[in-house]
Amino acid sequence: xxxNGSTKLDQRLxxxxxxxxxxxxxxxxxxxxxxxxxxxxxxxxxETDPQPPADEWFDIxxxxxxxxxxxxxxxxxxxxxxxxxxxxxxxxxxxxxxTLVEELPEFWFTLGNKExxxxxxxAVRLMxxxxxxxxxxxxxxxxxxxxxxYPEIPSGADLSLEVKLLEAIDAPDLxxxxxxEKIALAxxxxxxGNVLYLCRAYDFAIQKYExxxxxxxxxxxxxxxxxxxxxxxELKVKCLNNxxxxxxxxxxxxxxxxxxxxxxxxxxxxxxxxxxTGKVLALQDKYSEAxxxxxxxxxxxxxxxxxxxxxxxxxxxxxxxxxxxxxxDEKMLENPSSTHKHQAKSAWGLSWKWLLGATAVAIGGIxxxxxxxxxx
Numbered sequence: 580x581x582x583n584g585s586t587k588l589d590q591r592l593x594x595x596x597x598x599x600x601x602x603x604x605x606x607x608x609x610x611x612x613x614x615x616x617x618x619x620x621x622x623x624x625x626e627t628d629p630q631p632p633a634d635e636w637f638d639i640x641x642x643x644x645x646x647x648x649x650x651x652x653x654x655x656x657x658x659x660x661x662x663x664x665x666x667x668x669x670x671x672x673x674x675x676x677x678t679l680v681e682e683l684p685e686f687w688f689t690l691g692n693k694e695x696x697x698x699x700x701x702a703v704r705l706m707x708x709x710x711x712x713x714x715x716x717x718x719x720x721x722x723x724x725x726x727x728x729y730p731e732i733p734s735g736a737d738l739s740l741e742v743k744l745l746e747a748i749d750a751p752d753l754x755x756x757x758x759x760e761k762i763a764l765a766x767x768x769x770x771x772g773n774v775l776y777l778c779r780a781y782d783f784a785i786q787k788y789e790x791x792x793x794x795x796x797x798x799x800x801x802x803x804x805x806x807x808x809x810x811x812x813e814l815k816v817k818c819l820n821n822x823x824x825x826x827x828x829x830x831x832x833x834x835x836x837x838x839x840x841x842x843x844x845x846x847x848x849x850x851x852x853x854x855x856t857g858k859v860l861a862l863q864d865k866y867s868e869a870x871x872x873x874x875x876x877x878x879x880x881x882x883x884x885x886x887x888x889x890x891x892x893x894x895x896x897x898x899x900x901x902x903x904x905x906x907x908d909e910k911m912l913e914n915p916s917s918t919h920k921h922q923a924k925s926a927w928g929l930s931w932k933w934l935l936g937a938t939a940v941a942i943g944g945i946x947x948x949x950x951x952x953x954x955x
Contacts, residue, residue, distance in 0.1 A: 788819075795811060820852070850886070
């Protein structure tokens with residue numbers, strides 16, 4: 580298994596069927612950064628490519644965060660690999676203090692397919708065939724604050740990559756592959772995703788599962804046997820399940836719920852999909868829907884202890900959630916109520932005092948009238 584999750588079987592599938600690479604001859608140009616996208620600036624010609632002499636640093640994005648230095652010149656810009664091609668490189672990864680992280684004599688990946696860190700994907704596009712280069716990258720173009728489990732990269736680590744471009748071939752044309760070959764290729768992509776998932780590289784794992792799903796969607800059910808159709812359906816469900824699991828790790832609950840919903844379209848009575856759908860709904864505080872979903876799962880497998888325990892736990896959380904919500908509602912109503920009582924009490928006190936004063940004035944007026952009348 581290669582570091583990016585690819586297997587030897589996958590390499591044979593990718594490499595064997597394809598013809599020799601044909602390079603773009605005149606308009607190979609450097610990549611430029613535009614927001615989060617990496618695009619090719621077609622207005623630049625080879626004569627003006629900002630390639631410095633060997634042993635000098637080339638600031639790729641002109642921000643000082645990603646630099647490339649040629650250690651051993653290779654072919655010219657007409658031999659640069661193109662986006663979508665599969666490249667083979669040798670790779671030595673170090674921390675900037677010189678600590679060796681990983682050394683790979685051969686490493687395959689597809690350019691522009693988000694299979695590797697951005698620094699490596701971009702820098703290799705600027706290498707001629709046979710060129711050896713040193714790449715220094717800030718953590719923002721590497722593994723970021725999350726770091727990486729395998730190879731072990733600390734959080735926020737800047738990296739030094741020694742790369743040699745060994746080969747570049749065109750990716751297989753799905754239109755030319757048979758359904759059996761497509762299923763085999765999609766299965767390899769899924770296995771790559773599984774390896775990356777175990778390495779906690781969840782973003783890269785999702786890319787592999789999505790690639791596998793794209794391959795499966797290119798297969799027409801009219802062209803396959805019933806056995807292959809069942810195998811294809813099982814493959815799709817596994818990819819969706821594993822993709823959702825990766826999204827759960829990244830707390831992308833809406834996306835995970837979409838994957839589980841797609842699983843249930845393919846297999847409406849898939850207990851695993853129902854179980855995880857219930858858990859995602861609960862995480863979104865949709866307890867009523869979650870309980871209903873788990874009850875459906877329990878109807879399908881009445882003796883499933885895991886579903887029973889989860890349903891019991893969820894119903895308890897639902898009651899606690901409802902009680903907390905009710906307490907909050909009562910608390911919100913309490914202040915206006917007490918204010919109203921205070922205002923009523925104050926109004927009563929004011930009315931009482933006013934009444935006493937008015938009565939005293941009235942009595943005084945009557946007494947004065949009697950006295951005046953008596954004098955007369």
